[in-house]
Amino acid sequence: MKIEINDIAKILRDNNDFYILTHKSPDGDTLGSAAALCLALQKMDKSAKILCSDEIPGKYGFLFEHVKNQNFEPGYIISVDVADIQLLGENLSCYADRVDLCIDHHLMNQQFAKVSYVKSGFAATAEIIYEIINALGVNVDADIAGCIYTGISTDTGCFRHLNATSHSYRVAADMIDHGANAFEINKIMFDTKSRAKLSLEKIALESLKFFCGNKGAMITLTNEEIIRFGACSSDFDGLSAIPRQIEGVLIGVFIKEEHPGIFKVSMRTDAAIDASKICANFNGGGHRCAAGCTICGDLVDVKNRIISQIERYLRDAEG
């Protein structure tokens, strides 16, 4: 049975006491979508609350400013932006086989819920939430608009990623007209750096090394450096993109020593080069232009092994 938007609206009207589950390591789309939906349901005088397995980073705090804190047992459980039941995380695993409705935009959604509403053509789950709120006939106020804008902007890297469609831009425009403060939101999401992040960037730039006649560039962070600057996971955002951004570089590599002797490798490549093939040599994988793998050893050895696989790939490609 194909579920339409009006079926979703009917389900939400007919039920109450909503638990809205977000994915672990929460981002702007899962949180913005959850907050927008929660605000809309509360406007309909429903009880609704948002749950997340992990602590919510402080920069997302503004999304929840006008969400009412309500305590109740769940009557209907919804997941937003959760592609796979594993992604609910440890603290929400008790709901794993109890999800009534899954709202998501991931092509590979595992259809784990009783009802799934997945639109993979959308850049962000927040775009789907906007459609649902419209179908419910709830007025989009500035708070809801800010939440939806945040979901779209963060999932598209502020409209820079390949996934941003004209639909994303048009929903963002509607949200601005409904009062979303796009400037402030983007400032918080993209133009604010912790001191730890800045220190990591500096150290990473100092480690910059070119190879394969400057077609490749590599930056590294050792475990000792990561610990020294007290870095948290969000401090690494964007670091893996740096080497590939350099003019003329086709293959960018970021090596992070997650634990002593265990190196997480992120590879970003030009469209002409298949990063996932190179990473497959180390039992890794991913997409054509963004892939990764984990290698154990010492740093010099790990670097050399990666560079020689890249050299081999380029030789084969040219040969």
Place this chain on the structure above:
Amino acid sequence: MKIEINDIAKILRDNNDFYILTHKSPDGDTLGSAAALCLALQKMDKSAKILCSDEIPGKYGFLFEHVKNQNFEPGYIISVDVADIQLLGENLSCYADRVDLCIDHHLMNQQFAKVSYVKSGFAATAEIIYEIINALGVNVDADIAGCIYTGISTDTGCFRHLNATSHSYRVAADMIDHGANAFEINKIMFDTKSRAKLSLEKIALESLKFFCGNKGAMITLTNEEIIRFGACSSDFDGLSAIPRQIEGVLIGVFIKEEHPGIFKVSMRTDAAIDASKICANFNGGGHRCAAGCTICGDLVDVKNRIISQIERYLRDAEG
């Protein structure tokens, strides 16, 4: 007499042999607007060419890929995105008192042309060009769409600046639907760095210094460093924003030694602090959140003078 969009369309239909003038130190909006208008006029079988006082940076080359190279004497002269006649630059100064039509979005446009069409509510001149092309009834193809998208995206800092309106987003959405490759354009405009730029960033980060109890942060580049890395003007883009982006920093200062002993100071502040007032102490000026000044002396002295003016401002503000 108020000029309407249809008057502009009539003027363009009634004339021929167009010279389209851009501003000096050209950016994505003046060049994207000029290229879109030139392509549209050439589609109408008019003769049209684009002129710029300065060399056009290589990254904008794609805008002109399908512009036909035509040689002719000017019959009608248009300026795009030029707020002030001085901004035509030295090599176009011969046209200074011959501009027939000025198309611009700057509030402070000096109305130097015979006819001015200024819409200051628009984030980019490219948004006005889109209206004009629609009024002309010319079909917006992928080339024109790419030029208009580039103008909007660059003038809004990829939709991050305060000037981006819902209109900017909607025109951008239309351009994507007409074939603009937003991903590629933004990659070229925002995600590509020269090696010189990267070196400057590294050096600037190494110079980072906090003051006023971490409310202020400052980075510096000496003339020797600038020369050492062979930096060109576009390599400094974005550097002045770095110190203000640091969490908790209200006042960011970037000091660039343009010539030995001559320091250009760029100040970026939180909305609560008036950068233009602080810079006025050094005969500088600008906007509330972005201002600048030039100070002569030696680096240590210049730094100290700026910091003591900031300290004074903060004391007065708190007092």
